[in-house]
Amino acid sequence: MKFVNFNEDDKYKFLKHLKTNCRGKENAWTGERLKKELGFATVKIRAMKHELVVQDHEPIGATTDAGYFYIMTEDELDNCLADTKSRIGSLAELANALEEIRSDFTKEYIPRLF
Numbered sequence: 722m723k724f725v726n727f728n729e730d731d732k733y734k735f736l737k738h739l740k741t742n743c744r745g746k747e748n749a750w751t752g753e754r755l756k757k758e759l760g761f762a763t764v765k766i767r768a769m770k771h772e773l774v775v776q777d778h779e780p781i782g783a784t785t786d787a788g789y790f791y792i793m794t795e796d797e798l799d800n801c802l803a804d805t806k807s808r809i810g811s812l813a814e815l816a817n818a819l820e821e822i823r824s825d826f827t828k829e830y831i832p833r834l835f
Contacts (some may be wrong), residue, residue: 723813724768725762725764725765725767725768727761727768727769729767731761732772732773733765734759735755735759735761735769735770735773736769736773736781737780738755738758738759739781739789739790739791740791743788743790743791744790744791744793745790745791745792745793745794745797746782746784746787746790746797746800747800748790749782749784749787749788749789749790750788750789750790751758751787751788751789752766752767752789754788755788755789766789767783770783770789770808779791780788780792780798780799782798782802783801783803784801792803792816
């Protein structure tokens, strides 16, 4: 997921912050708080988190209710995994619906506005 440019120094700064200040879900920081503290755009934070987990195998969690955190327990890891898997189902459902809409879409298609 290298759609967003960042360098190794940025990634290290983000990881160091999580390991120092966001150990465990109870110490999670929201994307907005991280943005203000570290000066990174929210999309950059998401991209760095993705690379740190996927490529570097760092246990970083992110939830909509708590924010970003460095995973400290097996329960936190299991909860993040379950949350991620549930999003996969939701995204698949959305993709399937768009495919159905696409089958109705022609050059003469007029969107239903109301």
